[in-house]
Structure formats: C-alpha cells, structure tokens
C-alpha cells in the first residue's frame with residue numbers, strides 16, 4: 245500500500261465538486277436532477293473566443309509557451325489591470341496560470357511557511373482553507389455576520405491580525421454570499437492594513453464583472469495605492485467570459501512573489517494551455533457587450549428566485565454580485581422529512597433536498613457557514629423556477 249502524506253490528511257476534497265459529482269451520478273442513474281451546485285455560467289463561450297482558439301490551433305500555436313504566459317496575453321492582462329482596475333503592473337509582475345485557482349494556490353505555496361497565518365473572512369470560497377493547509381500555513385477563518393452583509397469589518401480584521409499573519413484574502417464579489425465591498429468598506433480595511441506591513445492582500449476578483457449595480461467593484465490597491473506593493477490581484481476568464489473549462493487565470497503582484505509563482509509553475513504545469521491563452525487574449529481584447537447582457541440575466545434570475553426561497557422558509561438577502569444565494573435553513577433544523585430523514589444540519593438539509601426533491605445544492609458548512617446552503621442561479625429561468633418549487637414542496641412537508 246502506498247503511503248499518503250500527512251500534509252494531505254488534513255485536506256478535504258472540494259465540497260462543491262463533491263456535490264456536483266453526486267448530482268451527476270444521480271442524473272446518470274436516470275433521476276431528473278436540477279443542479280444548482282455548480283459555480284459556472286450557463287452561457288456559451290463567446291463565438292469570437294472559440295474562433296480565436298481554433299485559428300490558433302490551425303496556425304500551429306500548439307506548443308509550450310513561456311511559463312508565465314505568451315507576451316501577447318501578458319500585455320493584454322497588463323492593459324486590463326490598468327484600464328479596468330487602475331492597477332499598474334510590469335510584465336515581470338504578471339503570471340498566467342491554469343485558472344485563478346492555480347494562481348491562488350501557487351501564491352500561497354510560494355509564500356507560506358509552517359505556522360504562517362492567512363485571514364479568511366467567512367463565509368468563504370470552499371478552497372481557501374484547504375489550499376492554506378496544503379501549503380502548511382494556518383487558516384484563520386474569521387466570521388462575518390449576516391447583519392454586516394457578511395463583510396469583514398475593520399474592527400474584526402484588526403482583532404484577527406497577529407505577527408504571523410501573511411495574507412488577508414478579499415473576495416469581492418464573494419462566493420458564496422454575493423457581498424460586494426464598496427470603496428468605503430475597502431478604505432476602512434486599508435487603514436488597518438497600513439498599520440501592519442507584514443500582511444499581504446490576496447484579492448480574488450474572479451466575479452468582478454458580475455455585479456448588480458448596488459455597489460460597484462473596486463480593487464483595494466486602487467482605493468489605497470500604498471497597498472499595491474503587497475497585493476496580488478487574481479482574476480481569470482472563467483466567470484466573465486464563460487470559459488470555466490478552458491482553465492485560464494492570471495495574477496498581478498509583487499515581482500518577488502510572482503517570480504516564485506513562475507518558478508513553481510515551471511516545475512509543475514510548465515504553462516497554461518497555449519490554445520486557452522489564445523482564447524483568453526480574444527476574450528480580453530474583443531467585444532465586451534455580453535458582460536452587460538449576462539449581468540441583466542443573472543439579476544433577473546436573482547429577483548425571480550429569491551422571493552420563492554423566502555416563501556419556502558429559507559432566510560436570504562439579495563446578493564449584490566456573483567451568481568449565488570446563500571440561504572439559511574435554520575428554521576428546518578430539528579425537523580424530519582417526508583421520507584423520515586431527521587435534519588440535524590445543513591448537510592442533512594442538502595441531502596434531503598437532493599434525494600427527495602431532486603435539486604442539488606452545496607451545504608454551507610463547506611463555506612464556513614453552518615446552517616446555510618449555497619445555490620447557484622446560473623441556470624435557465626424555467627429550471628430555476630422548477631427547482632424553487634421543488635425546494636418549497638420538500639420544505640412544506642418537513643415536520
């Protein structure tokens with residue numbers, strides 16, 4: 245039997261991947277499952293992006309590229325950061341990787357030693373704590389209250405910082421809460437961070453373009469330029485350009501950090517796919533009008549489904565960005581389903597809704613939000629409304 249490292253013993257598989265896998269399994273067995281567990285747009289990749297990738301293949305761009313990305317894509321990323329986010333990066337500060345996920349992972353692996361702390365505001369994306377653990381750091385999960393819009397306050401940040409803090413993760417718009425940090429929120433956090441020069445900022449901006457207008461997207465390093473020298477801004481084409489399967493993300497940050505990220509990549513993946521890079525170049529440089537039309541569709545779906553969930557007895561607020569609703573199932577804990585399953589926690593609730601109602605969601609515990617479930621509204625209107633009816637039917641049968 246092969247030995248498994250002690251490093252991996254503390255790591256959990258991604259809960260959202262596990263929920264999606266279970267939904268696919270039931271679907272394959274013939275069940276009519278509506279899958280609200282996945283974190284991806286249901287729109288197709290824009291046609292001009294597909295064409296650019298196809299042309300790249302025909303033109304022989306099928307070989308390894310530079311480890312940190314093609315010069316053309318890196319130039320486009322530099323322009324994007326400058327024009328859209330007000331961030332100035334030079335070419336040696338940019339790395340293109342296999343998804344934002346890999347860039348975040350590499351930054352943590354390149355910078356953490358055992359015992360180094362990473363502040364993760366909760367509810368949080370499922371992967372941050374486990375990535376920190378793989379890098380042998382210590383995740384410091386800090387609870388952000390529903391009353392505060394699930395946003396980290398300056399006082400909570402201040403209380404969480406120690407001499408060992410290496411990073412603060414900011415994810416705005418946030419998966420799973422949809423919280424968007426406005427300029428004033430970021431200003432307040434920046435004032436605390438200015439007092440603690442040992443703390444870097446890992447800004448996961450992957451949902452930047454999915455904001456519904458109440459609060460617009462800002463990068464903390466643009467709000468406080470003195471933080472730029474210790475901020476890594478991470479982004480990618482998965483969500484904005486409907487390219488989750490292309491696996492293409494990028495980061496801009498301090499040259500010494502990005503040099504190590506580049507080194508890691510040179511010893512692991514070599515580079516992101518040359519074909520995906522050609523597609524990403526077309527995405528960043530091409531027409532952007534789909535961003536507004538997709539936003540409008542997401543907003544409409546949010547407004548369609550939210551009242552139905554509230555009516556069903558779930559507790560939820562309208563998310564300001566991303567395409568998820570974090571819904572509280574507190575009122576159903578302690579109840580029993582029609583098929584006789586006792587609901588002790590959010591995992592049980594999710595299981596009952598899946599097995600008896602054929603709707604897949606992800607338990608909130610995986611996001612540091614026990615008592616909640618996360619559902620995606622990146623699903624067509626009819627299926628979304630059908631899912632809401634099924635959830636309501638199961639909830640009304642709980643005793």
Ligand code: PLP
Nearest residue numbers: 283343344345369419480482493
């Ligand atoms: N960050 C957050 C908050 C996400 O929700 C996701 C994907 O679900 C990612 C990063 C990963 O994005 P990518 O597909 O670019 O790896």
